Amino acid sequence: MKLQQLSLFLENRPGRLEAPLTAIANEDINILTLSLADTAQFGILRLIVKEWETAKRVLEQAGWVVNLTEVVAVDVLDRPGGLAAALKILEDAGLNVEYMYAFSLRRGDKAILIFRFEDPDRAIEVLLDKQLHVVSAEELMSFVP
Amino acid sequence: MLRELWNDAEGGFHPASAPDFLPQTALREVQLRRLRAVVARAYEHVELFRSRLDERGITPDAIQRLEDIQRLPFTVKTDLRDTYPFGLFASPMSDVVRLHASSGTTGKPIVVAYTREDVEVWSEVMARTFAACGMHRGDILQNAFGYGLFTGGLGAHYGGEALGATVIPISGGNTDRQIMLIRDFQVTALCCTPSYFTYMVERARELGVDLRELPLKIGIFGAEPWTDGMRKHIEAEAGIKAYDIYGLSEITGPGVASECCAQEGLHIFEDHFYPEIIDPETGEALPDGEEGELVLTTLSKKAMPMIRYRTRDITSIITEPCSCGRTIRRMRRIGRRSDDMFIIRGVNVFPSQIEAALLRVEGTLPHYQIILTRSHGLDQIAVEIEVTPEVFSDKIRGLEEVRKRLAQAIEHIIGIRVELRLVEPRTIARSEGKAKRVIDRRNEGS
Incomplete structure (x- = not known):
């Protein structure tokens, strides 16, 4: 009954959101929904996607810290x-x-x-x-x- | 035959290690004999040294006992710069078979020279280093110290060959290839700077290579200070034993001191390098056990003897016998150098203090950088830390707590407010040699 949500650490700087989204788009992974929480210095991008294992692997290989949450x-x-x-x-x-x-x-x-x-x-x-x-x-x- | 027996015996010692086990009285006799010879040689051939002795009205004959070394003047790094390039050589160039030089971040580099005999001694002490770290003939050593003017690469290379190991002279850099060779060549031992290996571990993880499943079992790290926390991290992540080694170009390069299987302090190869600990303020010699600046004298160096060279490294001598059986004395791991220290708002701060705070909070050492700036005449310190999977949380509150804990831990130690910034992984520049921990922008104008 639980869903796997991916969370990513992002610095709060212009353009930081685009790179991870492009990385998973390149794998043809469609995002069901997302939410962005931020402070003045950093943000957390939370994603729900169908192929979360692939998305997690792709993002980690590209160097992001990815956390899996139910x-x-x-x-x-x-x-x-x-x-x-x-x-x-x-x-x-x-x-x-x-x-x-x-x-x-x-x-x-x-x-x-x-x-x-x-x-x-x-x-x-x-x-x-x-x-x-x-x-x-x-x-x-x-x-x- | 004997050589093979020594080498092949599991846990046995290489014959080159024999001086590590000399009885103390015999060792002191060797030291005194060599000290008298090296002082005489420097007096005869090095003008700077002779004039300093003459000023004090002493001759090499003043050395009757080992303690008499305290009557001799110190040599400091600026002496090497002032006499650049060859002013401290005690051998004619025709006897010098090798020159090395420091990277020289400020002004002229410092130059060091070796006769054939010096290279042999250097190879011997590096072979003793590798043997102390548990290596044997048959080990495959990936040497990721930089080859070139830096002494690390060639020093480890000659030592590895002298031990009888198979040396892969890959030098520093090209991390993906390093990982490929560790796997494909079934490498069993590797040497480089600890910060570079930390990066290799991280890159291997990204490439999906589990170093713990490979035959690599010995890591030999030196050329910069690193902490026990970093060691635990490296050992757990790579499934190896990580050993600290110590050396400096002015003395010989790597091979001055090395840990052994006990990993409790570094044995100084004191039959070639005579150690003293002094009070860095007064220059007074301190008894064994007390912390101070390490001063080294090269007992057998021909091309460029160093008499009472001030290393700027802070440590203390351990006199208790080591469980490994070596009789040569140990020194504690170098936690700080008086050079690394920076002063902010009148407070002396060592990067190792900040490292200790980060370790206490995170358990492992993250990639970090210290940035010093000046705003309206007031010095500011910021510490940037890369977020690791271990501390990352999907909750803002979780991350803010990590940030607060890290900042408080640092402030608690140095007593100054720091701005702590969490940054994305891989945003702090990686070094393939010595890590650059402190960026000082205070004099860049604003």
Whole structure:
């Protein structure tokens, strides 16, 4: 049920984002979604791609430090209040969210939330128990052209 | 026959190592005899030395006991520059078979000379170095010290051959080829600077070569100070035993001192290089065990004897017997040189202090660089550190904590605020020789 997310260390300088993205584009790897967190000095690029093993290898060979993290995807209805309802459930269950990001799919009426939990296994149990739809890697990747 | 027995016995010693095991009394007799001869030779042939002795009203006969060496004047690096190029030679050029020179980062290089006998002694002490590091005939030695004017390459080359090892004279650089040959030639021992090997380890990992699975088992590293933490990192990542060796061109090049299997200090080949420890401020000789500046006298050098040469390296002599059985004395690993030190806002700082702080936080030594700048008349210090997989986190908070821990560890040691910058891997220039740790831009104008 967990997804593999790649994280990359980047310096916060102009042009630093383009190089890793080009490196994986050259391998014909399509990015499902990404998020960028930054401070004044550095940034962390987080990527979800289908062929994460290839992407990780390519990036590491090109010299980037790549970290593999397990994240959890949940889909909610793409309408006002959809996210808030899901967050309420997590909060009630006392689940600690390290960070999250969201994106909506091109087809369908669903939005996907990506969560980085302290304890992803317990989080999945709670989410399933509360009837939320945890999106598996296979399901998610079926959306990638 | 005997030679083969020595060589082939696992853990046995090479015959060249015999002087390492001389009884102390015999060793002191050899030292005194050679000291008297070298002082007489320098007095006769080196004008600078003769005039300094004459000024003091002493003659070579003043050396009756080893302690009398303290009556002799020091030789310093500027003496070599001032007499450039051949002013300190004690042999006619017709007897000199080799010249080496320093890279000479400031002004003129320093030049050193060898007679045929000097080259033989140098080969012998390098063979003793390799033997002390556990090498035998049959070992395949990849010599990645730079060949050329630098003494590292040729010194290790001759020593490797004298030991009976198979030497690959690859020199420094071309890292991908280095890794290819380590694998294809089934290399068992390798020598270079520790910073270059750290880079080789990193590059091998990128190329998908696991050095731990190869026959390489002995690493011999020198020409720059390195820490025990760096050693642990190298040993774990490459699956080798990493040994520290010591030398300097002015004395002979590599081969002045070497670790042994115990890895607890470096045995000084004191039958050829007489060590003293002095207080660097007063020049007073210090007793064994006390930390100070290492001063060396070449006991058998013909072409260019060095009498009481001030190395600027800070260490102390270990008198306790070594578990390896060698009777020649040891010195502690050189952690710092008085030359490497920089002064910032009136505080003396050694790069090794910053290294120690980084090691304490990260566990292994990352690639780093110290950058000194001046802003509005105030000196600033920044430390750039390459992010490693070990400390990288997918969380901003995680990285900020690493940054804070590193900065605090450094500030705690040097007592000055540092700007700590995490940088991408491979952005700090790699060196194929000695690592350049400090970039001083304070006088570049602003």
